[in-house]
Amino acid sequence: MRAEPVSRDVASPRAMAQTLALFYVAGGSTAVLAAGGGTDQAVRRWLVAGIGLLAVAVGAALFRWDVAPPRVVQGGLVTAGSCxxxxxxxxxxxxxTAVVLASVSAFVGVMACFFADRRVAVAHVVTVVGATTAALLLRGDASAASAAALAVVVSTLASVTRTLVVRASDAGSDALTGLANRRGFDEALGEHIRRADVPLSAALLDLDHFKLINDTDGHEAGDRLLRRVAGSWRQALPGGxxxxxxxxxxxxxxxxxxxxTEALALVRHLCSLVPGVGVSAGVAQRCPQDTAAQLMRRADLALYRVKADGRGAAALHADDPPEAAASR
Structure with a gap:
């Protein structure tokens, strides 16, 4: 069963880290400002301000972190924010002041529903709504109606955010195969380029004489073939x-x-999984300082060479590292 998608343009690790940093700074600043609203209960105000400054410091550190921390760390920070x-x-x-501070829980709801899958997002929303509601009720001076109203607002914001994110994800998905489409691929490639992932390879694969299938058997037959190929390849691919x-x-x-070398071997394995269907493929390994466009251009040139040589094969771009080229 296909998992619920999350939009690639908002769900990249770097985007998540930056948004989390912004929410920590905003939430911490809210706490500092709210704590300075009077002179009574000075100890409590100092404690609230101290926690707010701690949150601002965490947010500032995230902003300065050159490499986005792992998602598990970011998820832990979301949970810590709820606490x-x-x-x-x-x-x-x-x-x-308590109700004002409780409203910051909306940040957690929005954050979770932007970046986490459905179950994790629901868990985060339940945690933060439960924590704030319990804290308001335990105080004794905040009404149950205020706590309930806040819970409704946060839950509604989270639900609307989730709906918009799921709809946005459709822009990066192919409706026929369920795979990423070109936009989704380009966004993912751009993210890896920005992170300077090494090694990094890319490949382009064409189904040989596909137009003939559409012309002789109809477009429905062509669509069935595309779905079959996509399903076979998706199941055979390693994680990542x-x-x-x-x-x-x-x-x-x-x-x-x-x-x-490794990418070429994997591509050749994929080509063998669809008997009776010819596949031509071009593979390229990213060289230092390559842009996304340059990497894909070299993969396309390798594919063009395969087609010019008669199709039905896979090749690595000739300018790729010698140790990779020598293995062809």
Whole structure:
């Protein structure tokens, strides 16, 4: 069963880290400002301000982190944010300040529903709503109606955010095969280029004489073939490899962690999984300082060479590293 998609343009690790950093700074700043609203309960105000400054410092550190921390770390920071919100709500000097601080829980709801899959997002929303609601009720000076109203607002914001993200993800997906489309592939490739992943390879794969299938057997037969090929290849790919329908009968592979030799071997294996269907493929390994366009241009040149030589084969671009070229 296909998992619920999350939009690639918002769900990259770097985008998640930057958004998390912004929310930590904004939430911490809210706590500092709210704590300075009076002179009574000075100890509580100082505690709230201290927690707020801690949150701002964490956010600032995330902004300065050159490489986005792993998603598990970022998920832990979202959970930690929920705990901090519950803590400041509980120790807030008065009910008004507590409700203001509890409203920061909306950041957690939006964050979780932008970047996590459905189950994790629901878990984060339940955690932060539960923590803030419990903290407000435990105080005794905040009404249950206020706590319930806040829970409704946060849950609604999270639900709407999730709906928009799922719809946005459709822009990066191919409706016929369920794979990423060209836009989704280009966004993922751009992310890997920005992270300077080494090694990194890419491949373009064409189904030979696909137009003849459409012309003789009809477009429905062509669509069935595309779905069959996509299903066979998707099941055979290792984790971390992105398969996309690049357009028409052309597929694209993004192969982080694989050099040209390894990528070529994997592509040749994929080509063998669809008996009776000819496949031509071009593979390229990213060279230092390559842009996304340059990497894909070299894969396309390798594919062009295969087609010129008679199709039905896979080749590595001639300018790729000698140790990769020598293995062909």
């Amino acid at each position: 901090l919100i519950g803590a400041v709500v509980l120790i807030a000097p008065d009910a008004t 490899v992105l398969l996309a329908r690049h357009g028409g009968d052309e597929f694209a592979l993004l192969l982080p962690g694989l050099d040209g």
